[in-house]
Amino acid sequence: MGHAITFAQQKGGAGKTTVLAHLAAAWAEAGRRVAVMDLDPQQSLTRWAALRADPAIEAIESRDYRAGSDIKAARRSHDVVLIDCPGAASSLLESAIRESDLVLAPCQPSVMDVWALESVVATADRLKRPIRILLNRVPPRLGSLEEVLGALGKNRALLLATQIGNRNGYSRAMLDGRTAQELAPRSTAAAEIAGLRAELTALLARL
Numbered sequence: 685m686g687h688a689i690t691f692a693q694q695k696g697g698a699g700k701t702t703v704l705a706h707l708a709a710a711w712a713e714a715g716r717r718v719a720v721m722d723l724d725p726q727q728s729l730t731r732w733a734a735l736r737a738d739p740a741i742e743a744i745e746s747r748d749y750r751a752g753s754d755i756k757a758a759r760r761s762h763d764v765v766l767i768d769c770p771g772a773a774s775s776l777l778e779s780a781i782r783e784s785d786l787v788l789a790p791c792q793p794s795v796m797d798v799w800a801l802e803s804v805v806a807t808a809d810r811l812k813r814p815i816r817i818l819l820n821r822v823p824p825r826l827g828s829l830e831e832v833l834g835a836l837g838k839n840r841a842l843l844l845a846t847q848i849g850n851r852n853g854y855s856r857a858m859l860d861g862r863t864a865q866e867l868a869p870r871s872t873a874a875a876e877i878a879g880l881r882a883e884l885t886a887l888l889a890r891l
């Protein structure tokens with residue numbers, strides 16, 4: 685039985701689709717059987733996967749009413765199932781979280797992103813699923829990082845050790861179905877994604 689991770693964060697543009705795509709490619713590269721499921725009507729993950737046409741990443745089509753059973757089925761035939769969700773809280777988000785081992789909430793280092801986390805943390809808690817927060821788009825010099833971390837309050841304990849920087853490579857690579865680590869294998873972005881993959885692999889093994 686594979687692991688499923690739902691990507692959720694109410695605040696739009698936090699990096700759910702970008703981070704999910706980069707992780708999918710990283711796990712596929714490590715020989716894992718990877719499935720991605722796009723539950724967001726914007727369908728940007730689906731477009732990335734179509735451009736990529738990677739036989740090692742299966743893009744599974746689903747619909748809201750059968751999302752839960754599709755995730756269950758995908759876990760039987762894949763090592764990792766990554767689910768992209770629309771921002772707002774919904775019954776669809778809840779059914780994805782219910783079938784997942786972990787909720788991953790990307791968060792930009794801004795107080796408004798931090799506030800928006802509260803609803804997804806509450807949903808994960810209510811459904812008794814572990815949740816972790818990933819700081820994404822962290823600029824090289826952010827004097828106010830400590831302020832942002834302070835705004836997290838008790839949710840600070842949910843932060844992953846890995847942080848993802850604000851780097852052009854992440855957005856540029858998505859345009860043609862690739863990843864930052866493929867565009868520049870020795871880049872900082874490549875190291876960040878490798879670190880994130882390792883941290884999540886270890887975490888999933890403990891859950």
Ligand SMILES: Nc1ncnc2c1ncn2[C@@H]1O[C@H](COP(=O)(O)OP(=O)(O)OP(=O)(O)O)[C@@H](O)[C@H]1O
Nearest residue numbers: 696697698699700701702771821849850851854855
């Ligand atoms: N680490 C990063 N560095 C630079 N740009 C990034 C990074 N992460 C995401 N972006 C850019 O930020 C924008 C929003 O990212 P993305 O679409 O992945 O967020 P999202 O959470 O999926 O948004 P939505 O809620 O609209 O689905 C995109 O233009 C993306 O290219």
Ligand SMILES: [Mg+2]
Nearest residue numbers: 700701724728
């Ligand atoms: Mg998205």
